[in-house]
Amino acid sequence: MSGAPARAGDGRPGFVRRSWSVVALPLISIVLALVVGAVIILASELLIPGQAFDPLLPFRAYAALAQGAIGFPPDLNAIVSTLVATAPLLLAGLSVGLGFKAGLFNIGAQGQFLMGALGAVATGIAVSSQPSFIAIPLALAGGMLAGAAWGFIPGILKALSGAHEVVTTIMLNYVAISLLAGIVSGPLNVPGAPSPITPDVGNAALPIIFGRDAHLGLFIAFAAVGVVAWLLYRTTFGFEVRTVGANSDAARYAGMHPRLLIVVIMSLAGLLSGLAGAGDTLGLQHHLTSSYGTTVGFDSIAVALLGRSNPVGILFASLLFGGMRAGAPLMQISAGIPAQLVDVLQATVLLFLVAAPVLRRVLHLRGTPAAIDPTPTFTGTYGGNDVAGL
Amino acid sequence: MDGLINGLYGIPVAGLLFQLLGYLVAVLPIVAPIMLRVACPLTLAALCGVVCERSGVVNIGIEGTMLVAAFVGWVVGVALLPVLPATPSPFFGVTPVLLIAFVAALGSAMLVSLLHAWLSISVRADQIISGTIVNIAAFGVTGYLNELISKSSPTSAGAFSAFVPPAALVNLPLVGWLFNMFLNQGPITMSVLVIVVVLQILLFRSRWGLRTRAVGEHPQAAETVGIDVIRVRYRNVVLAGLLAGLGGAALSMELTNSFQEGMTAGRGFIGLAAMIIGRWTPLGAFGAALLFASSVAVSQSITFAPPAGELGRLLGAIPGQFWDALPYVVTIIVVAGLIGRSIPPAADGRPYEREATS
Numbered sequence: 001m002s003g004a005p006a007r008a009g010d011g012r013p014g015f016v017r018r019s020w021s022v023v024a025l026p027l028i029s030i031v032l033a034l035v036v037g038a039v040i041i042l043a044s045e046l047l048i049p050g051q052a053f054d055p056l057l058p059f060r061a062y063a064a065l066a067q068g069a070i071g072f073p074p075d076l077n078a079i080v081s082t083l084v085a086t087a088p089l090l091l092a093g094l095s096v097g098l099g100f101k102a103g104l105f106n107i108g109a110q111g112q113f114l115m116g117a118l119g120a121v122a123t124g125i126a127v128s129s130q131p132s133f134i135a136i137p138l139a140l141a142g143g144m145l146a147g148a149a150w151g152f153i154p155g156i157l158k159a160l161s162g163a164h165e166v167v168t169t170i171m172l173n174y175v176a177i178s179l180l181a182g183i184v185s186g187p188l189n190v191p192g193a194p195s196p197i198t199p200d201v202g203n204a205a206l207p208i209i210f211g212r213d214a215h216l217g218l219f220i221a222f223a224a225v226g227v228v229a230w231l232l233y234r235t236t237f238g239f240e241v242r243t244v245g246a247n248s249d250a251a252r253y254a255g256m257h258p259r260l261l262i263v264v265i266m267s268l269a270g271l272l273s274g275l276a277g278a279g280d281t282l283g284l285q286h287h288l289t290s291s292y293g294t295t296v297g298f299d300s301i302a303v304a305l306l307g308r309s310n311p312v313g314i315l316f317a318s319l320l321f322g323g324m325r326a327g328a329p330l331m332q333i334s335a336g337i338p339a340q341l342v343d344v345l346q347a348t349v350l351l352f353l354v355a356a357p358v359l360r361r362v363l364h365l366r367g368t369p370a371a372i373d374p375t376p377t378f379t380g381t382y383g384g385n386d387v388a389g390l
Numbered sequence: 391m392d393g394l395i396n397g398l399y400g401i402p403v404a405g406l407l408f409q410l411l412g413y414l415v416a417v418l419p420i421v422a423p424i425m426l427r428v429a430c431p432l433t434l435a436a437l438c439g440v441v442c443e444r445s446g447v448v449n450i451g452i453e454g455t456m457l458v459a460a461f462v463g464w465v466v467g468v469a470l471l472p473v474l475p476a477t478p479s480p481f482f483g484v485t486p487v488l489l490i491a492f493v494a495a496l497g498s499a500m501l502v503s504l505l506h507a508w509l510s511i512s513v514r515a516d517q518i519i520s521g522t523i524v525n526i527a528a529f530g531v532t533g534y535l536n537e538l539i540s541k542s543s544p545t546s547a548g549a550f551s552a553f554v555p556p557a558a559l560v561n562l563p564l565v566g567w568l569f570n571m572f573l574n575q576g577p578i579t580m581s582v583l584v585i586v587v588v589l590q591i592l593l594f595r596s597r598w599g600l601r602t603r604a605v606g607e608h609p610q611a612a613e614t615v616g617i618d619v620i621r622v623r624y625r626n627v628v629l630a631g632l633l634a635g636l637g638g639a640a641l642s643m644e645l646t647n648s649f650q651e652g653m654t655a656g657r658g659f660i661g662l663a664a665m666i667i668g669r670w671t672p673l674g675a676f677g678a679a680l681l682f683a684s685s686v687a688v689s690q691s692i693t694f695a696p697p698a699g700e701l702g703r704l705l706g707a708i709p710g711q712f713w714d715a716l717p718y719v720v721t722i723i724v725v726a727g728l729i730g731r732s733i734p735p736a737a738d739g740r741p742y743e744r745e746a747t748s
Contacts, residue, residue, distance in 0.1 A: 044535065344531055355513050
């Protein structure tokens with residue numbers, strides 16, 4: 001992400017040019033995805049009989065989406081709803097991005113998120129009558145620890161036996177769903193409730209700072225961008241992470257310990273996703289039901305890829321997708337376009353990002369190699385025969 | 391005989407195990423057909439994984455592929471129903487509408503697989519990312535269209551019905567329940583057994599199988615002896631899409647007659663687990679899928695017809711979620727090599743780049 005080394009004789013390209021080369025592809029992908037989305041809206045108008053064809057419907061839909069996300073004129077409630085939708089995406093995106101930096105594919109954000117929520121609520125209930133300045137840190141720590149544990153398992157399994165994290169994290173996602181449902185409808189259940197539900201977390205609930213529900217968790221999420229960026233680019237640990245991601249063998253020859261790093265990184269990734277779950281429950285619902293679910297698992301992968309694993313990039317990507325999620329209900333109400341269009345847009349953005357090499361050929365797009373770098377491949381080690389090299 | 395059984399049941403602690411065994415034997419004839427019905431989409435998902443990964447392409451988009459097939463199968467049926475009204479024939483309740491919808495479901499799944507193939511083979515994108523795209527897109531597109539269509543409150547085009555085996559066969563002592571298990575099924579579930587056996591033979595005894603495995607283990611070597619790696623991979627991934635499509639069609643056209651948003655509910659991923667535990671073989675995957683299905687069946691059976699006495703109390707104390715999580719925990723244990731290591735094909739997940747000819 002540090003920009004491609006300038007070719008000899010080329011001179012160092014200017015700042016504008018360098019920035020453009022980094023953001024060109026994501027921006028083009030987003031624009032193309034919006035175009036595809038418009039075509040889908042028009043096509044579905046033709047497919048569904050019984051209504052007049054409105055060629056401007058895509059514009060009305062996108063306008064409603066933007067209005068729901070920011071408001072026109074900018075509206076505090078709309079912006080807060082965008083921030084609320086952004087925070088979990090941001091933290092989980094950082095979690096996946098951190099893995100990407102180290103060459104690890106964490107598809108476990110969903111499970112870590114759920115475990116974080118469970119850990120935070122379980123701790124929160126236990127300390128619900130303590131003063132807030134004690135209860136909140138404890139509940140957050142409970143969530144982060146539970147998430148970290150859910151990241152530690154695939155980490156240690158990979159380090160010890162080479163079990164690929166893609167497989168183990170997928171499986172752990174489903175174990176987390178069952179575990180959460182089991183604990184919420186078992187030990188934590190409020191006796192006599194019509195459907196499984198935990199007690200309220202009481203004083204462990206995150207305070208609302210401004211707006212309708214802009215809680216403390218949002219600030220923690222945005223602060224995490226700085227922390228992760230500092231960790232990655234300003235510390236020895238971050239250097240080792242990036243080295244292991246770039247070349248695990250070279251890292252080992254340089255005296256680093258890739259196995260240990262894998263465990264630490266996966267635990268940290270779990271901690272971030274766990275914090276996302278903790279913030280979501282402690283800040284919004286203040287309790288858990290057995291059907292508590294999230295789409296953060298795949299969304300976070302989209303965010304990390306669009307943000308190119310860079311913390312600042314992930315911030316913008318999560319704001320984009322968070323805004324879409326927040327704006328979707330208004331789009332559904334005022335333009336009659338189902339909210340699932342956001343998923344379609346998300347997938348299309350990724351499709352264009354991934355198909356970048358082909359896109360570049362077709363569009364005759366020029367840029368420094370950094371901008372058109374094909375997305376890295378992590379599944380190369382899936383066959384399991386590279387483990388000896390760790 | 392009864393005396394012996396009572397004696398075994400009476401042994402402290404170990405007696406419980408015998409009681410459990412006795413209970414399982416007693417409920418087996420009842421749950422067996424349900425087990426196979428639950429295992430059908432799981433097996434087909436796992437087979438999709440086997441055919442893909444044996445040729446070196448990881449496919450976590452099975453879930454999305456199945457979802458698309460389930461949706462297309464249902465929606466084509468709904469759309470054609472006013473045009474081609476038909477009464478169900480005695481043969482599996484087949485109607486022309488259902489047949490066309492079925493073909494459309496398979497075709498759509500193959501198209502989705504083709505997208506995955508293009509991304510992971512030609513574009514050489516990361517195959518997990520490609521699979522993720524398939525999953526998000528499938529969930530989004532089917533959810534989007536389902537939402538639009540449900541405004542017109544569509545009716546269903548019906549579903550394939552189960553074959554009713556002759557009573558004389560089902561009532562045979564000792565083996566009757568087996569006939570009931572395999573014959574009292576719809577056409578897709580019934581065909582699963584055949585597909586498993588045929589794929590097992592093809593994969594290990596045919597030219598296609600040998601080429602597939604060669605490409606999945608060592609593509610460079612395969613290319614050297616004249617096998618077109620790219621073509622083999624494309625063919626396998628698209629063929630695997632057919633299998634996933636069959637699984638999706640089973641969901642919306644045989645096991646139910648409707649579509650709900652996200653109705654695959656993780657079956658594509660359980661299929662991946664079954665494939666891993668079955669060590670990337672069709673028979674093994676089928677066995678694992680049956681095992682997972684039995685975990686579901688046993689938990690339901692315990693809820694509805696708990697065994698008597700101490701054993702019932704013990705089993706009743708196990709939360710239902712334990713049985714839900716069991717397949718995934720077992721998969722993690724197997725992947726980690728704690729019980730019998732399961733090792734994927736060597737070139738699995740690695741994009742193939744033809745070396746430049748000079």
